[in-house]
Amino acid sequence: MSASDNDTSISSFEAEETVRAIYQGAVDAVVVHGRNGPQIVTLSGADEPYRVLVDRMSDGALTMSGDGTLLYVNSRFAEMVSRPLDQLIGASFTSLFEAGCAVDGSQAGGSRRECQLLRAGQAALPVSVWAGPIALGDQPATLVTVTDLSVHRRAEQIAAAERFARSILEQATEAIVVLDRSGSITHASDAAEHLLGASPIGQRFTAAFKLEASDPDHAGLLDRSSTSLDSMLATKPFHGIEVRLRGRDVAAGRTFLLSAGPLFDEAKTAVGSIVTLTDITARKRAEEQQTMLVAELNHRVKNILAIVQSVAAQTLRNAGSLDTFNERFAGRLRALALAHDILTKTRWGGVELTQLLTEIAAPYRERVELQGPPLLLPSQAVVPLSMVLHELMTNAAKYGALSAAGKVLLGWERVEGEAGAMVRMLWQESGGPTVAPRKKTGFGTMLIERVVSYDLDGRATLDFAPEGLTCTLQFGIGAGKMAPDAPPVSDRALG
Amino acid sequence: MTETTDGYNLRLYVAGQTPKSMAAMTNLKKICEAHLPGRYTITVIDLMKDPALAQRDQIVAIPTLIRHLPEPLKRIIGDLSNVEKVLVGLDIAPA
Numbered sequence: 001m002s003a004s005d006n007d008t009s010i011s012s013f014e015a016e017e018t019v020r021a022i023y024q025g026a027v028d029a030v031v032v033h034g035r036n037g038p039q040i041v042t043l044s045g046a047d048e049p050y051r052v053l054v055d056r057m058s059d060g061a062l063t064m065s066g067d068g069t070l071l072y073v074n075s076r077f078a079e080m081v082s083r084p085l086d087q088l089i090g091a092s093f094t095s096l097f098e099a100g101c102a103v104d105g106s107q108a109g110g111s112r113r114e115c116q117l118l119r120a121g122q123a124a125l126p127v128s129v130w131a132g133p134i135a136l137g138d139q140p141a142t143l144v145t146v147t148d149l150s151v152h153r154r155a156e157q158i159a160a161a162e163r164f165a166r167s168i169l170e171q172a173t174e175a176i177v178v179l180d181r182s183g184s185i186t187h188a189s190d191a192a193e194h195l196l197g198a199s200p201i202g203q204r205f206t207a208a209f210k211l212e213a214s215d216p217d218h219a220g221l222l223d224r225s226s227t228s229l230d231s232m233l234a235t236k237p238f239h240g241i242e243v244r245l246r247g248r249d250v251a252a253g254r255t256f257l258l259s260a261g262p263l264f265d266e267a268k269t270a271v272g273s274i275v276t277l278t279d280i281t282a283r284k285r286a287e288e289q290q291t292m293l294v295a296e297l298n299h300r301v302k303n304i305l306a307i308v309q310s311v312a313a314q315t316l317r318n319a320g321s322l323d324t325f326n327e328r329f330a331g332r333l334r335a336l337a338l339a340h341d342i343l344t345k346t347r348w349g350g351v352e353l354t355q356l357l358t359e360i361a362a363p364y365r366e367r368v369e370l371q372g373p374p375l376l377l378p379s380q381a382v383v384p385l386s387m388v389l390h391e392l393m394t395n396a397a398k399y400g401a402l403s404a405a406g407k408v409l410l411g412w413e414r415v416e417g418e419a420g421a422m423v424r425m426l427w428q429e430s431g432g433p434t435v436a437p438r439k440k441t442g443f444g445t446m447l448i449e450r451v452v453s454y455d456l457d458g459r460a461t462l463d464f465a466p467e468g469l470t471c472t473l474q475f476g477i478g479a480g481k482m483a484p485d486a487p488p489v490s491d492r493a494l495g
Numbered sequence: 496m497t498e499t500t501d502g503y504n505l506r507l508y509v510a511g512q513t514p515k516s517m518a519a520m521t522n523l524k525k526i527c528e529a530h531l532p533g534r535y536t537i538t539v540i541d542l543m544k545d546p547a548l549a550q551r552d553q554i555v556a557i558p559t560l561i562r563h564l565p566e567p568l569k570r571i572i573g574d575l576s577n578v579e580k581v582l583v584g585l586d587i588a589p590a
Contacts, residue, residue, distance in 0.1 A: 017570075017572060021573050026574060027556040027558065027559075027573065028513040028514060028516070028557070029513050029516070029558075031542065031555050037546065040510045040549075042510055042513055049512050
């Protein structure tokens with residue numbers, strides 16, 4: 001073996017060596033000179049790795065001749081169209097797609113478009129088709145790859161669903177956290193983070209939320225060891241334990257309803273749980289207020305019934321006839337009803353005295369002159385005062401100034417007594433018939449004196465002067481003068 | 496491949512990933528490491544990528560190894576599995 005010289009041309013020795021090498025199988029490719037210059041012809045195996053790669057790739061791949069006849073397809077493509085390989089070779093490319101898929105494979109660098117790939121016995125598959133030119137020998141041909149878009153679309157749908165679910169969780173107004181099977185927090189709503197002042201993700205539930213039961217009956221449930229509470233929340237559904245959150249100002253005085261429900265994956269396997277803390281503070285307050293109102297209403301109804309019973313008994317005792325009873329009892333009930341109307345309007349708060357007296361004196365509005373400063377009357381004084389004024393008004397209409405062309409002056413002033421603020425009220429009739437001296441004290445007089453004494457904790461003085469009746473009332477209006485629970489117009493006064 | 500100025504400048508012509516091209520590359524590397532450590536340069540030329548390069552060294556069969564330097568030019572055809580033949584062909588004294 002010797003080299004001839006520096007010339008690169010092949011010596012006869014080298015030519016022999018080359019032929020011998022080819023003959024002995026020492027080479028697996030040769031260079032041939034065609035019309036377009038040198039070309040490599042492989043004798044074995046050169047394209048094997050590529051063939052395997054192409055056949056096993058996750059996209060469909062094929063080559064087709066210039067007239068659109070399939071020359072080669074990989075296994076994946078056959079799988080995509082659900083047809084055997086040997087049926088595809090020789091088939092027309094356009095026949096495989098809905099509306100043909102007119103992708104232009106002649107551009108250098110290729111081009112891409114989306115098409116619908118027909119499948120045996122199934123709905124068409126959305127695919128992305130890339131086509132580019134290749135020369136097979138002297139013949140122009142087209143290389144095509146086909147990508148299954150349903151996988152991408154499904155991934156996009158899953159991603160969108162994930163974003164949607166996450167936004168629901170984040171924007172929920174309730175504190176919601178997701179726990180894994182061990183009781184660690186994997187997701188939390190914005191409301192939950194706000195409640196804690198920091199993200200609880202990664203922490204155990206009991207480490208993030210320091211809970212105490214607001215109902216002592218449930219204390220045992222939360223007092224168990226934190227490990228078992230985490231585990232219980234993560235694995236067992238339960239509802240409706242009222243809890244408070246310790247150590248956070250934002251949650252101070254607030255009550256939450258703690259609930260937990262299992263979280264399942266697509267295979268219906270429990271992968272954790274969803275724990276919700278619903279703020280029920282407003283609801284609790286409303287419930288408490290309602291309970292209080294019902295109790296108060298019950299109390300008041302009982303009082304009214306006691307008053308009605310007492311008024312009925314006393315009216316009956318002093319009435320000479322059933323007609324008299326009827327008339328007097330109806331009048332007194334009306335006075336009671338009026339007082340309650342006013343109290344209802346002011347929601348059982350204080351009542352402005354001028355407003356109360358204007359309503360009571362309404363039937364004689366021209367002839368009853370009201371004189372006095374603005375003054376707030378406690379609600380407890382409304383019923384007794386109404387009853388007293390009703391008696392005075394009835395008496396005046398029957399026997400006094402209002403039975404003729406007379407007038408009544410109803411004046412009041414505020415005075416500071418030893419025991420606090422008081423009101424002094426004057427009822428003065430004039431212009432009526434001459435008043436005859438009283439021989440005995442009637443029920444009306446007795447009622448006035450007793451109601452003022454017992455229910456208003458005050459004093460009433462009646463002066464039956466010949467020129468007209470004068471009645472002076474004095475009673476307290478300051479705090480503590482009347483116990484809030486003292487029933488107005490008591491049995492004691494009327495009995 | 497490391498470059499040395501006064502050592503062996505070798506060109507190996509292959510055709511993609513044919514089995515004998517792969518074998519030739521592996522064998523050449525072993526022989527050079529054993530007998531010409533630090534004194535050789537190998538340039539691998541894939542004629543599948545550019546068949547026109549075959550003309551420069553008058554390549555007709557693949558794989559072919561060309562000793563470009565030191566002169567004179569020498570040519571060995573085959574997968575270089577016969578170490579003795581390669582050493583003789585490249586004028587390398589056995590180590």
